[in-house]
Amino acid sequence: MSECPVCGAEITLASDTVVGELLECPDCGSELEVTALEPPALAEAPETEEDWGE
Ligand SMILES: [Zn+2]
DSSP states (O other), X not given: OEEOTTXXXXXXXXXXXXXXXXXXXXXXXXXXXXXXXXXXXXXXXXXXXOOOOO
């Protein structure tokens, strides 16, 4: 069990979750990155920058 750093919702990580995996908070929809497994820790994923081109 971990916690969404954005809204505080409890998030259960799948048993096959790996560090660096991205998931979406079911409560607030934020994109989260798994930063550690023992104990589980989540961080808000950096926004993926669009390739705007030149
Ligand atoms: Zn959330």
